[in-house]
Amino acid sequence: MEATSSTGAETKEEKPGKIFIAGSTGKTGKRIVEQLLSKGFGVRAGVRDLEKGRSSLPQNPNLQIVRADVSEGSEKLAEAIGDAEAVVCATGFKPSFDVFAPWKVDNFGTVNLVDACRKVGVKRFVHVSSILVNGAAMGQLLNPAYIFLNLFGLTLVAKLQAEKYIKRSGINYTIIRPGGLKNDPPAGNIVMEPEDTLYQGSISRDQVAEVAVEALQCPESFFKVVEIVARIEAPERPLKDLFSSIKKQ
Numbered sequence: 695m696e697a698t699s700s701t702g703a704e705t706k707e708e709k710p711g712k713i714f715i716a717g718s719t720g721k722t723g724k725r726i727v728e729q730l731l732s733k734g735f736g737v738r739a740g741v742r743d744l745e746k747g748r749s750s751l752p753q754n755p756n757l758q759i760v761r762a763d764v765s766e767g768s769e770k771l772a773e774a775i776g777d778a779e780a781v782v783c784a785t786g787f788k789p790s791f792d793v794f795a796p797w798k799v800d801n802f803g804t805v806n807l808v809d810a811c812r813k814v815g816v817k818r819f820v821h822v823s824s825i826l827v828n829g830a831a832m833g834q835l836l837n838p839a840y841i842f843l844n845l846f847g848l849t850l851v852a853k854l855q856a857e858k859y860i861k862r863s864g865i866n867y868t869i870i871r872p873g874g875l876k877n878d879p880p881a882g883n884i885v886m887e888p889e890d891t892l893y894q895g896s897i898s899r900d901q902v903a904e905v906a907v908e909a910l911q912c913p914e915s916f917f918k919v920v921e922i923v924a925r926i927e928a929p930e931r932p933l934k935d936l937f938s939s940i941k942k943q
């Protein structure tokens with residue numbers, strides 16, 4: 695059992711704490727929920743649609759499914775977070791005709807979630823973002839992925855602004871920026887680099903979930919932005935070592 699809780703506080707508790715996950719019915723969010731449950735964490739799974747949540751998430755006595763739409767403001771989100779001691783944000787806008795959807799979800803939604811954490815005193819926030827969010831500053835303005843992802847609603851710009859809000863908020867954050875997400879099982883080992891480094895590559899959602907779950911347990915991940923992809927030729931390294939190799943900004 696960990697000597698340090700997911701909040702970063704020293705603890706003698708035997709049981710891992712309770713984690714709230716926004717976007718629990720998503721392809722990455724669901725994997726995070728499953729991995730947390732398999733490690734004995736209590737989970738409050740935030741979903742937009744309770745029926746969808748009940749039918750897609752596992753039945754487990756440690757799982758509570760709660761309604762949480764990040765666009766509905768921090769008051770309701772604070773209720774949804776309830777007694778969780780850490781929050782994971784795995785939301786992403788659903789493509790629609792609403793050109794503001796990326797801002798409503800990936801920007802204001804994340805801001806609402808951080809504000810909700812403040813309201814209920816949650817001090818730990820793990821956020822799933824994306825590589826290339828800061829593509830313009832990396833000289834990747836003409837990278838097809840940067841152009842494509844910003845074409846509809848400036849999605850990457852919205853995500854970058856949300857990251858800035860998280861960093862300014864004072865909350866203990868880990869921002870995870872994965873490359874292109876795959877549903878397939880892992881093919882290759884995880885490569886972890888500092889922010890604004892990777893501009894291509896992909897990774898299994900299983901591995902993104904692993905990194906998010908490890909971040910909750912690993913003080914080496916505190917106040918860091920990490921970029922992750924998987925590569926066949928990369929050596930297998932413990933996630934703790936990978937987090938340790940990244941400097942705080």
Ligand SMILES: NC(=O)c1ccc[n+]([C@@H]2O[C@H](COP(=O)([O-])OP(=O)(O)OC[C@H]3O[C@@H](n4cnc5c(N)ncnc54)[C@H](OP(=O)(O)O)[C@@H]3O)[C@@H](O)[C@H]2O)c1
Pocket residue numbers: 716717718719720721722723741742743746762763764765784785786787788798799803822823824825872873874875876899
């Ligand atoms: N796709 C890629 O290659 C890629 C690459 C790098 C990073 N990312 C980022 O990684 C994250 C996870 O991606 P993913 O493909 O696993 O996500 P996903 O399967 O599209 O799931 C997104 C989740 O967000 C939820 N959601 C949407 N609007 C919401 C709202 N207003 N309030 C609360 N929840 C809301 C969805 O709920 P419903 O189930 O109800 O729709 C769903 O659970 C996203 O931020 C994405 O942008 C994606």
